[in-house]
Amino acid sequence: MALAVKTRKQGTPGAVHGQVGVDLRGVGHRFGRTTVLQDIDLTTGPGVFGLLGPNGAGKTTLLRILATVLKPAHGDVALLGRATKDAHDLREIRRRLGYLPQQFGFYPNFTVFEFIEYFALLKEMPPGKVRAAVATAIQRVGMEDRARSKMKSLSGGMLRRVGIAQAIVNEPELLLLDEPTVGLDPEQRVIFRRLLREMAETSAVFVSTHLVEDVAAACSEVMLMDAGRLIFHGTAQDLVELGRGDDALTGDSAIERGYGAVLARNRERR
């Protein structure tokens, strides 16, 4: 099977699958002289999209562009059916966005509830709905018993769950999670995958992870990045198929062998 990278260059960025999803055209970025992202074309609707790739592949940079933290050096970005060039549209996008960065900073003296409530207000949710929304988010990540605990008293896994809660508190239509399962125990990861699938019914969820099994279990589509390029976009099963029949490939699971196969073939081309 050939490497499958979906591209869509025609048309105007913005009209995307009934307003839910992303539309990237020729997106690239560089830090100084180092190119970290190049020629990314990507169109999605709702679903869970797993971002895989080695360190330095460009996953975090891509997520930061989708989160409107970084403005790409090249290309056009449309999120949730809106171009990101206009301040009014950008504000509207951000109201409907949820983001958990890789480096998750928190205010140590806030309680869990206060921390999530703070970001719910910054997301400009109606004040009258904030408390119930925060309680719902806390419940969805299973932190009810720590709702009034100080952030500084939480373990790494609990902090990650609070980070997920602040990301989903506004029921975002575009949810971006960078390494969300770091620190979660196996039981929490299973429940987290279920949460992802729930969110994907109405949202586009992008998950960057090194844990290939998370992608296989929860993601409707898989994207594999290497050296700033999107080198594979398909289903987890597509990725598994690419690893079949090559005994030289390493990996504990079929999808890991597929991951290795795509990376190896891409590097041979380069």
Add this chain to the structure above:
Amino acid sequence: MNDHRNPMPPDVTEEDLAMLDVDLDRVWNGVMGDVWSRPVGPVEKLARKVLHSAALARVLVVSPALILAWIIASAVVFALGVVVTQATSQPLIPLLAPALAAVGVAYAYGAGADVAYEITRTMPVSGRMILLVRITVVFAINTVLGAIASLVTPALGGVTLLWLLPMVAISMIGLAVATLLGSPVIGGGVALLVWAGIVMQPMLEQRREERVMQIDFGQVVSESTLQHQAPLWLASIVACGIFVMWNNGAFGANQEDARWHLR
């Protein structure tokens, strides 16, 4: 993580709930939200009306908690300033106030200063408005602490509160550098160096010309000196203010093309 609720009382059936036509999840979460949250205080209620934004009102009321270490440090330094001023008749309060405010402002908001800055940058609320609110909080706290220190120090005489203008100017210089370099440490450091240079410069000149070792801080913060320097301070405030706004994208494209900004 949970995907279930506490069980209902055994005598309540699904049919009963359906007849009530009540979204129990919503009701339950509303109750829990009320239980877990703190009531909105009078200051926040007033701020919501004044700022027309529940988000900025919350930024305002939580800012002191985010800079608590700075507030405590400022209070201690001002208290020491009062003691030293009483003992030596040297006007330390006007010298300390700009330096303390500059450090507080440099750490108010931005990369390296706000631990949740990465998330905050994805919020619809403008980062510039958050910065503005936090600077206001820093100035307000510094002004209150400085005013108390000045009022309980009779030795200051006519220079009481004359430090407000240099305080704002030095703070804006620190903020401009912190914004440019993305480092509150460097921004605060540069502000302190600038203020130290201004404080030291007349003394060095005096020492060079008159060959005397007497230190007179009063000369630096005298009424005539501050009035003489007022245009320079005002120009610095305006220039640094424009730079900070420009660097945050207030006037369209800027050099820091790595960010999106909101008006």
